[in-house]
Amino acid sequence: MVTTVTFVSTNAGKYREVRELLRPFGLRVRWKRRTLPEPQTAKIEEVVRSKLNAVRDVTGWVLVEDSGLFIPSLNGFPGVYSAHILDIWGFGPLFELLKRRPRAASFRAVAGLRRGRRIWLFPGEVRGTIAPRAAGKNGFGYDPIFIPEGGTRTFAQIPAAEKNERSHRSQALRAAGQLLASLDARDRRRRSRRTKARA
Numbered sequence: 001m002v003t004t005v006t007f008v009s010t011n012a013g014k015y016r017e018v019r020e021l022l023r024p025f026g027l028r029v030r031w032k033r034r035t036l037p038e039p040q041t042a043k044i045e046e047v048v049r050s051k052l053n054a055v056r057d058v059t060g061w062v063l064v065e066d067s068g069l070f071i072p073s074l075n076g077f078p079g080v081y082s083a084h085i086l087d088i089w090g091f092g093p094l095f096e097l098l099k100r101r102p103r104a105a106s107f108r109a110v111a112g113l114r115r116g117r118r119i120w121l122f123p124g125e126v127r128g129t130i131a132p133r134a135a136g137k138n139g140f141g142y143d144p145i146f147i148p149e150g151g152t153r154t155f156a157q158i159p160a161a162e163k164n165e166r167s168h169r170s171q172a173l174r175a176a177g178q179l180l181a182s183l184d185a186r187d188r189r190r191r192s193r194r195t196k197a198r199a
């Protein structure tokens, strides 16, 4: 039996990446489109805990994720407000703010798993810089303006598989996938021992 994980989010771009990232672990990902409350806090972990609280009614393995673009020269802005800022601003005002400031930035993600009362959190981070202008058509969100460390192209200019090798989300999701796969293997061993004992 394949373990199914329910990913709760409204973001189709995230869902596509999560599905690909968990595939190697033999997990099936079901997408539940639901807006989850986000508390007023700058801490991504607190947002994830709050999202996990809001999915208590979902049975089985439940996965949530929160992420954002953090720019140290802007005191971490837009951070946990990344989605909202992109909606209302687009990229223009960010370029304006960074004209005379260091352009270092990082994407951070925290994946949260819930099963019954137990929860687990998995962080991930990728460093880079904000490009001088938007470039590329792949990905979503801030991908056209983020150049990962050591590269010359934005996340939106490289294939999805290449982004998935190193992204903040891939680090967080792979750790979650490893936990799920190891617990799944343990459950299988237990089931098979029980079946043998009954035979």
Ligand code: IMP
Residues within 6 Å of the ligand: 011, 065, 066, 067, 068, 069, 080, 082, 083, 086, 107, 139, 140, 141, 142, 143, 155, 167, 169
């Ligand atoms: P939230 O986690 O739903 O609050 O949304 C996080 C927002 O951060 C997304 O809507 C994007 O705008 C941005 N973001 C997070 N991860 C990525 C990424 O991998 N690429 C581009 N933008 C991202």
